[in-house]
Amino acid sequence: MKLTILGCYAATPRTFTNPTSQVLEVKNRIFLIDCGEGTQVALRKNKIKFSKIEHIFISHLHGDHLYGLVGLVSTFMLLGRVADLHIHGPRGIKEIILLQLRLSNSFTGYNLYFHENDNKESIVVYEDDKVIVSTIPLVHRIYTMGYLFQEKAGLKRLNPEGVEKYGIEKLYYRNIVLGKDITLDDGRTIPNEELTFEPDKPKSYAFCSDTVFTETIIPYIKEVDSLYHESTFLQSEAELAQKTMHSTAIQAATIAKEANVGQLILGHYSTRYDSITLFKEEAQTVFENVLLADDGLSFEW
Template structure:
């Protein structure tokens, strides 16, 4: 099954002609998960042919406008297009009031169920889980309560080694149990070990989203060995003082987090509009961590 990340917006604070504000679509195990929803996210979705009616879950990192101002409009459009299936929104305390107050003022009739799950400021651990994946949260370090997210695939079943299984002579009725990892003993007393007739499940993949945050070492415990890490890099090194003042990170700091967490790949984002290009961000990050990417809006990363 595919696990991919579509970067819908890479800019900070305000949208520009070349970069939208923060938003990403995660497609994993036939689940569609939107992370953050900056202004005009639905336009970005149309532009990059992302089907927003398929979104089942929305994760919001924090309540700054460049991460949530697109959410009321997106939900309104979902309703206008006839959506009926439920939507789950997970985010910091206040996300429910933020949305429902606007809906009340403008008289929006919500034609489909929205389930809210609000997080405590310091909450960490699993916040969503089904048979295919689990999502965990952890606190970031920003001016207001801000949450990072980690998405992990769950291991699937083992795969049958048909040639080895056929040689055992046991009934096909035992296959499911063997694929689950259990050993069996048939009615004739024949013992078959799962590992002898099955292949291990395919390796699971993982993705972590860290925006907005100052350089914050405690997050490393939550993103260890991540396959793909997104970490904000609002500034370059010479604006390090500004990063401290605003509780943001530099490209070098993002790279240092990736290195310490033993991430496999790093995506930078949340770039200040003061920069015309991100060459310096890339150069500075690569002095610390090799596998760094500067995404364009609409770019897709397969995990």
């Protein structure tokens, strides 16, 4: 998996920072997560092809996670897009986007599908043969959901020594990695376990945008490889975090520790602070493997 941060700051765009948006690449699929102002410019800066984006996942309807969406939809139209575009988000997102398009007498030359959700439980919102995406119920001032991206288990890996030992021809390799036993010309059946290794462990990513500190999300993100969790404030502003229903760096780290995740990526920083390194320093008092999101950075695992 590869995560590219297009924007990770709270509230408003600034000269050198953007509000929330990121791109996750999973097995040749590209998913856009949230779409704050400046997203399409950031996509160009990071050389991400617009045409490869087929699914957009919006966490909630606050502007710093949404206001870039209608512009991106319109740019797709101007670029002559013909491929379908699927937008996943809270109920109301269809009304917001279609109203803007209608009042500006705009249209899309491609099919635009909205998949709205107001379910308070985790549900699957997208699935194909390689990836499954489900929601993470968050707690914010309006209905908000995070997203859990999980690879599906791949094929078994061929054991070269095993197939060589029995002189198995290449035309059988496909059946072998599919898990089938092989019968030799002399009638012997070779168990698949002798010819393969187990598939690589599927990778996972959890995106937890705006949310107050809540341990209710832990069962949904248990042992994910990488967790992005908002950390709008430092602990000195814990009361403000509670009031605005956001989290502190230490609270994000506490969630990461209790969920036993592989790594924690912090983001959604308030711009009141002079340095984002303070977030990492605080978080590492609770959880060691902390990374700092910043515009233009990429992470792979």
